[in-house]
Amino acid sequence: MARISVIDDEISLDEPTLVEGFPGVGLVGKIATDHMIEAHEMVHYANVHCDGLPRVTVYREGNRALTTPVRLYVDEERDLVALRSDVPVNPGAATEVAGCLESWFTETATFPIFLSGLGREKDEAPPDLYGVATGSGGDALSRADIEDPPESGLISGPTGAMLAESLERGRDAVGLVVESDPQFPDPEAARVLIRKGIDPIAGTETTTEGLVDQATEIRDAKQAFAKQMQEATEESSQAEPLKMFQ
Template sequence: MARISVLDDDVSLSEPTLVEGFPGVGLVGKIATDHMIDEHEMVHYANVHCDGLPRVAVYHEDDSAVTAPVRLYADPERDLVALRSDVPVHPNAATEVANCLDSWFDETETFPVFLSGLGREKGEEPPALYGIATGDGGDALSRAAVDDPSESGLVSGPTGAMIAAALERGRDAVGLIVESDPKFPDPEAARILIRDGIDPIAGTETPTDGLVDQATEIRDAKQQLAEQMRQATEESSQAEPLKMFQ
């Protein structure tokens, strides 16, 4: 049964901005979302129980309590919600998960910010960031001075399914696409996502220097999940260019 199970009824939100962190290329969405949850000391607000999500239980160090693999964290002061996912979503389940979350977006009048990595080999220049939008989401991109895409492309996985659902329903939403390491976790690309995309759109100020300083630690912590992504890249959310023959 699809539902969002609220754990803290004292949390009050009014048309919140949601930052989505399903794992994908470079784990940029997950790294950025996890970092924002930690930096803003966001509270565990709800568990996500959607048809299509893996039926697994998650536990953490020094805590015997288990929790759901996909969770929502909230910062009522900033009217901010972050989706933290500890599991990839199978492509066959992406639409079910998108529809489940879309119902909650309706109920809470949420403005979603979807995150995706575009696989690029690392170079000397900082990774480029692009924005896409549905409904009137383009206004938020303009205010944040996020560039338009420099090439045609598509977004797949659960992130792509949620953007497609927003398009179908005429929902205001934005997608942020950042060039990311296609093989390893990329905290630098996650930093660009936060600094140049999420913060200007959500009106937040998130310290990000630690992301680069802790790149080695983050890489070690995420390595197992990155390996899962490499073995089943079709299950991850990612952006990719459209080839000429498509």
């Protein structure tokens, strides 16, 4: 049965802003959302039970209580909600999950910010951020000075399904698209999402120093991996004369 199971009834929400964090390209949405939950010390508010989500449970270090793999966290003071997902959603189930969450969005008059990564090969330039919208969500993009997309595109997966649901119902929503690494987790792109997209729209101020450190670590790890692959290729592909008659 699809439902949002609230575990903290004392929390009161007044037309909150929601940041969606389903895993995608570069894991940018998940990284950004997880970081905001930690930075703002958001509290576990509800478990998400939707048809189409994997039937698994999650446990945390030092805590014996099981939870669902998709959960909602709240910062009541900032009227901010974050959707944290520890599992990817099968593309075939994206519509079911979107419909399940849409009913809760309607009940709570939630303004959602959907996050997605656009796979691009990385260079020294910071990743670009673009915005799309449904309903009057474009007003929020204008206030935050977020650029329109420079090319046509398609958003798929659960994020695309939820945007499609918003479009069909005429709901106000925005989608943020950031250029991100197509192969590796990309905390640098997640940082751009937060600083240039989420914070200006939601009216929050989020420290992102930890994401800078993660970006450096991942960049170093990728360089080391590339070097290992190059060395392995040199060892396995190198041709040498046998010199058996010398």
